[in-house]
Amino acid sequence: MFEKVNPAHPDKIADRIAGALVDLAYKSERNPRIAVEVLIGHGTCHIIAETSVQLSIDDVTAAVHRIAGFLNVDYSEVPQDVHLSRNQSGAIRCGDNGIFKGVPVTAEQKELVSVATDIYNAYPFDGKYIIDNGRVIICQSNAKADHLREIYPAAEINPLGDWTGGTDVDTGATNRKLGSDMADSVTGGGLHGKDLSKADVSVNIYAWLKAQETGKPVQFCCAIGDETVGGIPYEEIVETARAYIKSVGGFEAFAEWGLV
Template identity: 65%
Template structure:
């Protein structure tokens, strides 16, 4: 059983805005320290960012409106906690405590991801999809239900009928759709709106990649300040995650679909 949402879902819009803000930080520094939370809906976007990198509010507003349209933007920027900053002064270390689980992507997850991406390519509007064995549920906004029903005759399509979706119908919050991003490997922290010193990002990516390579579950844990994880320097794992983020096109692009 798996649920997938597309990049126009309000929660993913929040993730994408957070990712785009992290991209702004990385455009200024090689190893910025930043954590961003976004709440958006009904004409307003709230942003709280703890950051060591100077980012202009004008750039933040431009980013929000590029991804979410003409909404009001409420911004709170504060420095990163001094203890967290000191933890990273001399070299990259784990920026948080955490437990992590990497799992091979299942056939069901692959199948639903392909369906979601195919529908979104044709209709780039808010959508949510569920696959539970043979049961397929498709909720896609701004498209006639009968069109999707014809393409997927055995699916349950738009149970409430044609709908509009988006942030005027629902609110979105950062990291609220981790099941969509990670499948059954969800453990603790979130993937989005954080720099690579945060274990929530680096170790989730590392565990995921290792699970795909080995075909086996990968279990990891860390304490804040750890310089080694899985027998490797944390800085080395950061570079693995950095290469992955670069390959997908940055943190904003990573936020569109997550790891699956």
Template identity: 70%
Template sequence: MIEKVNPSHPDKIADRIAGAIVDLAYQVQDDPKVAVEVLIGHGVCHAIVETSAPMLRPEVLRAIHNAIHRIAGFVQIDLCIVPQDTHLADNQQAGFRCGDNGIFKGMPLTDEQKTLSAIARDIYQKYPCDGKYILSGDKLIICQSNAARADIEQLYPTAEINPLGDWTGGTDVDTGATNRKLGSDMADSVTGGGLHGKDLSKADVSVNIYAFLKAQETGKPVELCCAIGDDEIDGKPYHEIVEIARKFIKDAGGFEAFAEWGLF
């Protein structure tokens, strides 16, 4: 059993905004330290940014506002940017070391999870607005906003579609928050860390990606733990794990693009 939500779901809009801000931090500083939390809904976007990057520059502030409007439309923006804690930032001065405590799990994707991911993407190409989907065995549930049930039935005639009828969706009728759809993003790999709104030094990003990729490669579950300051995890130097995650994010198209669908 698996649920996927698409990139226009309010929670994913929050993830995408957080990812876009992380992308901007990387544009203005090499390997910045950054953590972003976003809450959005009903015409307001609240974003809190903790960062080492110089993001209070007028041109960067304009870029942040432009990114929020591009992703979420016209919303009132409540933006707070503060320096990251100096103790945490100093942890990385001599090179990449684990930026957080945590436990992490990687699980091989099931055929069911891969199937629903493909279905969600297929529907989103035709209906790029708020939607969520569940697959449990042969039972497919499609909740797609701004789409008539009869139109979706032409694509998936055996699915249960919009059980409560047509709906509007989006942040005008619901709220979104960063990292609230980890099950959709990580499937059975969900443990303690959120994927979105953080730089590569954070274990929530890099170790989660590393564990996921190792599980796909080996076909076996992967369980890891780490503490702030660790310079080695799973027998690998932490900087190597960071570079594996960096390539994954780059191949996805950046942190904002990664936030659209998560790991799969």
């Protein structure tokens, strides 16, 4: 059983905005410290950013308007906590506590991701897709249901009928669709809106990559300040995650579909 949402889902819009702000921070510093929370809906985007890098309100507003349309932007920026900043002084140390489990992606999950991607390319609007032991449910807004039934005759298409979707119908919040982003993998935190020092980002990515590589679940546990996680230097984990984020096009692009 697996649910996938596309980049136009309100929660993913929130993730993408948070990722865009992290990208802005990385343009200023190689290793910024930033954590962004986004709540969006019904004409307004609320953002709280705890950051070591001051972001231009013009750049923040431009990112929101580019991703979500011309909404009112309520932006609050505060510096990172002094104790958390001190933890990162002088070495690459784990920036959070957590438990993490990477799990190989199944053929069924890959199939649903392919379906979601194909539909989104045709209908770039709010959509959600579910697969459960062969049962496929497609909920795609602003779509021609008859067209989708022709392509996916065995699927259930828009069970509630036509709908418009988006942030005027629903609200979105950062990291609310981790099941869509990680499938069977498990995290004690959130993937989006955070810099690479956060275990929520780097250890999750590292565990997921190792699970795909080995074909077996991979588990880690860490405490804030750790310089190794599971016997692996934390700096190595961070650099592996950095390379992955770069390979997909940055934090905003990563937020579009997550790890799966």
